[in-house]
Amino acid sequence: MSVDTKKRVLIVANELSPYLEFSEFAQILNQLAIKTFEAGIEVRVIMPRFGVINERRHKLHEVVRLSGINIIIDKDDYPLIIKVASLPNARLQVYFMDNDDYFKRKLVFRDENDEFFEDNADRMVFFCKSALETVKKFGWPPNLIHCHGWMTSLVPLFLKTAYKKEPVFGFTKTLYTAQADQFKEKLSDQFVRKALISNEIKEKDLEIFKDRTNTALTLGGAKYADVVVMGDRKMPAKITDEVKPSRSKKVLAFDPAWVEDVTSLLDLYKSLTDS
Template structure:
């Protein structure tokens, strides 16, 4: 099959979250299965200067994109990192030569609507100019939400391949690409798409809604999340729109990239290990503790957490239970940046209890691997979690996850009390009290070494690799093509 993926980030070139991991791993896995895969990304400066990209990069064509009543120019630059996989970058310095993909750390860029309208239009124009005869065009999240609509419009105007099929994936419905309706004129689409049956959402334009309504099929990243986003509690106002596409909605659990996330081969760790020989995990635990200024010989329970510091990730539940971390013989290590108020509270907790809590407010790929490997328990008490990857990393790294009963967490972690014979983690309610109970359960489990070891072994036996997930996508694409 000829498959086109369109996304705003892709590991290892640019990453702010799990979207990058999914796009990178899925595209690579499909290419390795023999499919012809093209991935479109914005031409961020970080990508252009990436050491794995710069030596391969070619400038192939100049673009001239209509944006409302004016035309803007840009470049297409491409590289081929491996057989069957081509990366195309839609470049315009004004839009993409910035320090971060979406915002300055305090707020989103005010011209994000123009940036990603230009990006989607650039993708369509490249497909037209290069006559890319794709079987499937697969867009990810709101940044690619306009793509199905723009493709259909271009098909009618330029005679593109009417047989191509479009897919839109919701990685997180909370991020909807909402912008002032006046920005719609930049799309040059017919005014009929401005209304309630188009992109209009409570007086604004929603790029996510466009993808939901106009893609041939809609997917999301776990079966449980596919159910949740049809409810008012988790649909973030778009539940009614999602319900109209219920027959076309599929939830498929992501995989993890076993070439990167595998304790037996992980080059980012001070020592590797496997389920049959955990000596390396003990070494990683000591290295993690030492890296945060703790005694490496500490014998109590180590809790780790790697996430964006937002309410979605349940950071407030951890802070609400700070008395537990101060009182008990435990250590808490938190890695991540995000909401300024939550960062400040976490910094204060670490400053007030330096012998108990360590916090690093930054993205650190090496440390994230060490937290996964060196912790005894991984905390992921999300308010909602479309799929999640860290709970899967944790299990294969022999680190027991403590997670809430939502989305992909519920699909990928089996509770040790609900199913003692198959349990791989601790499932809790998304409340202060629920997380508190989960922490106590973790402490009790760690105190029973044989029970903890059994849970650890079951988690490490799980297969979350992309082989299963890729097969599901191949079957989905084949069914879509009829």
């Protein structure tokens, strides 16, 4: 029986150039994905199909063979539509998680009056669960999952609880990008309940998320990830004070050189997929 020696990296992000950019890390991720592919590592990207992403311009189309997954959030079923596009100037695919209730609107996180969407918590849980269910459907075991952006901060927790017995994630490490706060509001007070997607998750596991702030999400993602990368030049003191390197966790400070050259991040990917 042949042994599968392929190295695989999955990037789960709520921003990626050229589709959507909230920070300069969107471009860094673009170049990192391309360079990783060129280094001979299989790469796939998963992100939300926000309504502001132009399907015609970016040549998105539905992946019918992957459709038919229903994502259950707090006992309600939401159909998952999976769309795909090829990253421009690269031979790698970006998969977009779509659902009419959550992503059809032509806005990202705020309405026309600049009010934070009440269902952003639900959208986040839907996206994180959708990403992992899609990987299961692929049957594509990633060595590394790089979670970027506050919308992905539940993924490291889910992998260590609800999905810990899934063979496809049996050898997966997680890397989380911590960023400066991108919103000042709190997620809805139903967030913790809706994040309990499995009996494998206990309320105490979500204790770090309980404040429902952007900072709380970042601290939660960082707690459950194996490696943390600081994704902004200036990070809030609460993040830098609480997210420290240890024997079980590696933490990298932001390097401005990444904007022009992602070699050190690629080396990190290589080390994490080799170990």
